Amino acid sequence: MKKNLRKKIILFSLIINLVIAVSLGFSLYRFAGGLYYKSFIESRQSLARSIAMAIDGNIHKEFTSLSSASNPEYKKYLKYLNDLRKHEDYITYLFTLGYDEKKDMLTYIVDSDILETDTVWITSKFFGFALTIGKNDEIQIKYNEKIYTG
16 A cells, blocks of 8 residues: 555656646746747847948938949948848848838839849738749749749
8 A cells, every 4th residue: 555655646746747847848938939039029120220220311212213223322232231131141132112202102222132033022911922933934932931833
């Protein structure tokens, strides 16, 4: 009888310890994941602020035609964005937009990623993907950073 009771007590204490360990582990995992996500978002916001502060808005809003590509300021901004994109692992594309208040219109201005093929970006508030026609007329769809073919 003593051995049976001893085994039951040990088994019961092991089960309680396992439940406590799993509960603590899960709680710490959620807490650490939340902290990581928050710091990741803050670092991305900091990067966006530094990009915005590095670009002179008065000069930037003048880049509205193809002839702007020969402007030394345009080339400086393009080099800056390309350097950022190369050194930041989580940035897959980077571009600037200009907003004309008078016409209430957004204009696509400086693109740091010159693609090998024409790309159509299809986006909605629920999803977004890129459609390209690659080599040998192969259709490619990029969705969630994965490329699908066939």
